Amino acid sequence: MNIKRPGPSEDGVIEGSLIRKHEWESTxxxxxxxxxxxxxxxxxxxxxxxxxxxxxFKTQPDAYFRGENPVDLSSGNVEVASDYTKKKNVFRLxxxxxxxxxxxxxxxEEMNLWVRGIQEVSLEAAGAGPSRAQTLPASSMEKKDEPKxxxxxxxxxx
Numbered sequence: 001m002n003i004k005r006p007g008p009s010e011d012g013v014i015e016g017s018l019i020r021k022h023e024w025e026s027t028x029x030x031x032x033x034x035x036x037x038x039x040x041x042x043x044x045x046x047x048x049x050x051x052x053x054x055x056x057f058k059t060q061p062d063a064y065f066r067g068e069n070p071v072d073l074s075s076g077n078v079e080v081a082s083d084y085t086k087k088k089n090v091f092r093l094x095x096x097x098x099x100x101x102x103x104x105x106x107x108x109e110e111m112n113l114w115v116r117g118i119q120e121v122s123l124e125a126a127g128a129g130p131s132r133a134q135t136l137p138a139s140s141m142e143k144k145d146e147p148k149x150x151x152x153x154x155x156x157x158x
Contacts, residue, residue, distance in 0.1 A: 014043040014117045019104040027098030039065050043117050046073050073122040078115050091115050
């Protein structure tokens, strides 16, 4: 069987087979099924979608693995799971809801491709474009020569 290397397709989607372990449902609740499962994973439009295999993704794009909803990546954090020593090529996805997944890729190159792809999508989903520092308008900077106004609690006794 010829398995397609994951990578960006024509429409910006990354897809491929990964081994997944759902660790946490939320910050206080462990996932009910924490075993490793082979899933066909699709990174598309700010979400991770999971399928039984590539055929299911192509023929039934709304039939997700075990009926799970897509994982929203906004405010998500992905990193190489260097502290996880039981398997190689593992990365961790932490969600703003407290949910946490471990994913195992075939090799180091594939793992880094997924990590970079998820980082890019989660940054885009979190906010449109990079944040910019705001500066005060020039008119407020010109008031330096005026005496400082004191608040109620900063008055000193004379």
